[in-house]
Amino acid sequence: MSIQKSTFGSIDGQPVEAFEIENGAIRATVITYAAALSRLFVPDREGRLADIVLGYDDVESYVRNRGSAGAICGRYANRIADATFTLDGQSYSLSTNEPPNHIHGGFASFSKRLWSGEADTANNAVRLTLNRPDGDEGYPGAVAASVTYRLTEDAALEIVMEATTDRPTVMNMAYHGYWNLGGHESGHIRDQLLLIDANRYTPVGPGKIPTGELASVAGTAFDFRSSRPIGAMIDDHAQLPDAGYDHNFCLDGDSGPLHRAARALDPVSGRGLEIWTNQPGVQFYTANHFGKAPATGKGGARYDKHAGFALETQNYPNAPNISHFPSAVLRPGETYRHAMRIPFFGVEPSRLR
Template identity: 80%
Template sequence: MSIQKSVFGVIDSQQVEAFEIESGTVHATIITYAAALSRLFVPDGKGGQVDIALGYDDLASYVQNRGSAGAICGRYANRIADAHFTLDGKIYSLSANEAPNHIHGGLGGFSKRVWTGEPDTANRAVRLTLNRPDGDEGYPGAVTATVTYTLTDDPALEIVMEATTDRPTVVNMAYHGYWNLAGHGSGHVRDQHLLIDADHYTPIGPGKIPTGELASVAGTAFDFRSPRPIGATIDDTTQLPEAGYDHNFCLNHNGQPLRRAARAVDPVSCRGLEIWTDQPGVQFYTANHFGKAPAIGKGGVTYEKHAGFALETQNFPNAPNIPHFPSAVLRPGETYRHVMRIPFFVAEA
């Protein structure tokens, strides 16, 4: 098997590369801007194959459009309240790129950078590396981050994110892809079925900052413990003011190295995926931003509200400021490691 490399574009005199990897019926394209997964073709039960990842045909669209489609977000993915946190008694002020809060690593976070990519043909993988200095976006410590995308025989996509630091810091990397199991350009995902293995979620207040409560999903619009359509209660604006989800779910622990976060199926094509992780949470987001700012995606398709769904395995939002949330601290000599495994399947009709 070979891994094809090509030039995807140029930004600020930096060349952005694209890597194509294939394993049986699944093939993927990864670009070095944002270490983003830009294409992922998977089969259905009828011999067909479709791209289920929202994305763009050109670099300018990745740079200009909101939403971090397919990107690796960091140094701290999701939100940090009031753009600051305290570590070892010192307050660190971050860029307030969602004023007054900080989101997805700031104005120049990992998802806004060009990574260095290296193919690993023997393992059907691509490894990308990013070095960021001490003080980057206000964070302490120089950090080296890596992400490895691997296609396995199952078939499955495995994403492993790692980071090291030379000073105590906080790290929470996340893969921010949008899925549409009927095909990236097929319209909304409201009728696709979703299960999330979570008995609790973290309610949010102003700015979508968690209140600190771990609330039961029972009897709420957040109860996906049994499969149901994504759109079943999405228009209940008393619980979902945006008529969409953008919430962290606290995953149930199965006592194993990886826990299942979610299972999704398109009832028409019968394409499905599961997401397994070693992280404590998953952010379920229904691409609400396309409602206000539709984007032209691959092949000239228009992405509108609910064009895809994201399931971002992660630490909890604002964990550096909420002591009873899982710790996000990374110290010298330690390695941050985040495993996300996504097997694909064809469900019975």
């Protein structure tokens, strides 16, 4: 196990650092811009390594990164309707970076900031920190946020996001990485297999804002309770007008500290992962935006529509405005903690039949 530090580039004269972590089987690179996971090499069933996260080769491309590839989003990931919410009887107006709504924390959110990074060699981890003032993007409270990426000895990636505040606020940090288990440059993900541990999802209305309904997935294109190809029903529902998913699933959970959110598998390489979390929801997004504006990724790879899929564990979108959704309130003296554990595995062809 080791951690190597290098310079990835610079922004406004400030260096952007890269930390490479490896544990013998897996190799990850984290950059201090957006606290982004920029590379993740994982073996397939034959032991061949491939980089399975979408990303870019230079800082400038991350700055232009409309899809938040690999970034930590906050202070509130996902959407808040009409860019406003009320907390303790006081109304707060947020930046309208997706008019008339607010998304992923605003114009200069966590995913658009340069974080401070520090290697934790003893734990084979990298910890990044960010402080934001009261009133940032309209949110109340000065916030101290951190994210820790760690590679474990049993071939798993752990991501822990934490935050504290000096005034009551709302908090919903999320890791916004795009997975392609065949390799980031391997094309579309529609034939990769997905299971989501959710009996319900939150349908959306205009602006992709949840209606407040907790709808059953049974018998619909949102039923991933048994593993099936991502593209099997990708345009087979009124909620999927763009032939792609961008919806929150309400996780079933269990009594333990972490519950499984999803399991994904590439049948060609046999490379797979599971995502475990302590959060109530997961946003399943199939990189639909690349259909409108394809991007050039690492090594010149072309990212088109469905080039990857995101499984963003989270609180529900617009939870600050919907009383029966889980609370997103963070108060002084409390610590927000969002934990993810992502074990990787390889599957033999005989087990896919």
